[in-house]
Amino acid sequence: MATELVVESINDYKGESHVATTNACKLCTPLGATVAFKGVEGAIPFLHGSQGCATYMRRYIISHFREPMDIASSSLGEKNAIYGGGPNLKKGLLNAMQKYGAKVVGVATTCLTETIGDDVGRILAEFREEFGDLPLAEVVHVSTPSYSGTHMDGFHGAVKALADQLCLEGAPATGRVNLMPGMVSPADIRHLKEIFSAFGVTPTVLPDYSETLDGPALLEYENIPSGGTPLADIRAMGGATASIELGRAITTQETAGTSLESRFGVPLKRLGLPMGIRETDSLFEALKAITGREPSRELSLERGRYIDSLVDGHKYVSGMRAVVYGEEDLVIGLTSFLAEIGVIPVLVATGAKNRNLEAHIRAACGDVLREMPLVRENVDFFDIVEEAGALKPDLLVGHSKGQKAARDWNIPLLRCGFPIHDRFGGQRLLHVGYRGAQSLFDRLVNMVLEKKQTDSDIGYGYL
Ligand code: SF4
Numbered sequence: 001m002a003t004e005l006v007v008e009s010i011n012d013y014k015g016e017s018h019v020a021t022t023n024a025c026k027l028c029t030p031l032g033a034t035v036a037f038k039g040v041e042g043a044i045p046f047l048h049g050s051q052g053c054a055t056y057m058r059r060y061i062i063s064h065f066r067e068p069m070d071i072a073s074s075s076l077g078e079k080n081a082i083y084g085g086g087p088n089l090k091k092g093l094l095n096a097m098q099k100y101g102a103k104v105v106g107v108a109t110t111c112l113t114e115t116i117g118d119d120v121g122r123i124l125a126e127f128r129e130e131f132g133d134l135p136l137a138e139v140v141h142v143s144t145p146s147y148s149g150t151h152m153d154g155f156h157g158a159v160k161a162l163a164d165q166l167c168l169e170g171a172p173a174t175g176r177v178n179l180m181p182g183m184v185s186p187a188d189i190r191h192l193k194e195i196f197s198a199f200g201v202t203p204t205v206l207p208d209y210s211e212t213l214d215g216p217a218l219l220e221y222e223n224i225p226s227g228g229t230p231l232a233d234i235r236a237m238g239g240a241t242a243s244i245e246l247g248r249a250i251t252t253q254e255t256a257g258t259s260l261e262s263r264f265g266v267p268l269k270r271l272g273l274p275m276g277i278r279e280t281d282s283l284f285e286a287l288k289a290i291t292g293r294e295p296s297r298e299l300s301l302e303r304g305r306y307i308d309s310l311v312d313g314h315k316y317v318s319g320m321r322a323v324v325y326g327e328e329d330l331v332i333g334l335t336s337f338l339a340e341i342g343v344i345p346v347l348v349a350t351g352a353k354n355r356n357l358e359a360h361i362r363a364a365c366g367d368v369l370r371e372m373p374l375v376r377e378n379v380d381f382f383d384i385v386e387e388a389g390a391l392k393p394d395l396l397v398g399h400s401k402g403q404k405a406a407r408d409w410n411i412p413l414l415r416c417g418f419p420i421h422d423r424f425g426g427q428r429l430l431h432v433g434y435r436g437a438q439s440l441f442d443r444l445v446n447m448v449l450e451k452k453q454t455d456s457d458i459g460y461g462y463l
Contacts, residue, residue, distance in 0.1 A: 176236075
């Protein structure tokens with residue numbers, strides 16, 4: 001007689017002996033690498049693995065950025081899982097170079113090729129030898145097993161691979177500043193470039209997908225969209241005056257910034273994502289120290305206007321309880337921003353692990369935080385919802401995956417970061433700088449007011 005398996009609740013799967021992930025609060029590792037590779041001029045991301053991985057990532061990324069997202073693939077099948085994917089990788093690289101005219105191909109591995117143990121470095125060396133008589137593009141590769149990391153690991157790994165494999169020895173002094181902004185929005189990258197320019201310095205932003213993933217409408221389709229960090233600029237990064245790397249949680253990793261410092265002696269300044277006043281002030285202080293210049297009057301006015309708006313609007317949000325979730329560096333920045341405006345973060349959660357998140361939140365928030373929130377790493381949305389429910393939050397702050405919980409609890413969701421799949425314009429959301437803080441604050445206050453109006457029997461039309 002067949003035994004029937006009765007599952008009363010998801011808890012049956014999450015006992016001590018077995019842990020299942022339910023709606024992960026992180027994304028696939030090579031997905032982050034493909035976004036990073038999109039930020040190099042003339043580059044095409046290439047997945048060494050099955051076709052399905054590339055299709056999933058294309059669909060996922062397009063839904064947020066609303067731009068074409070070509071990802072080449074070595075399209076491995078069952079036979080390759082046994083005999084290895086080398087021949088497919090070589091053939092796919094040639095196709096990508098010839099059909100797209102790519103100047104750079106960014107190869108990221110997938111779960112399949114990591115599991116079968118393909119030696120991509122060796123295969124690429126063979127490829128260069130076999131096809132050395134052809135005009136080959138640069139090929140950069142990064143190892144991105146998704147079972148041991150998150151999309152942020154893939155993103156930072158790809159940026160480091162670009163610096164390691166493309167920067168040249170003996171680059172002359174450029175007078176530039178390298179900026180590794182982390183996985184921020186195209187609008188954030190544009191604003192960061194504007195801030196650097198206001199201090200009279202040209203940044204080499206790695207990666208820069210501000211145009212490739214948020215470009216203008218064109219009459220002619222471009223196989224590879226215009227924009228991205230030029231290859232010549234990447235090669236010259238060793239000649240920069242300094243590097244700035246944004247993200248407190250990446251201190252546990254070797255990065256492009258540490259690589260440029262150890263190989264070429266480019267001094268590295270690591271800062272938190274510049275969200276809210278104090279973290280943005282830190283970026284401005286760093287730029288002042290590097291350039292010897294004061295910020296422009298326009299940027300100073302933005303800071304002043306933001307503070308004025310806090311005076312006007314803090315009463316609408318002060319004391320509200322927020323649950324913050326998402327990428328590790330983003331949640332640190334958001335927690336600092338919320339604490340500054342008087343919102344009480346009660347739970348801060350990320351799907352990443354071993355990021356020292358609690359210590360980074362203490363450092364970013366200082367004494368602005370009224371009380372330390374619960375901080376959780378390596379959690380999924382099952383864990384977040386279970387713990388958050390008991391905390392009776394008034395707000396959710398994170399990407400669009402929190403939409404169901406927000407609806408169930410009838411509370412507003414301030415959409416930030418990646419992915420935003422259920423709203424329009426995710427790629428144009430601004431988070432950084434005083435201008436980004438202003439945008440977040442205005443959106444938040446208006447969401448709270450809208451809910452009050454909607455919930456009120458009589459409503460009101462005048463603040
Ligand atoms: S199999 Fe691995 S690499 Fe492919 S989509 Fe799934 S998590 Fe990503």
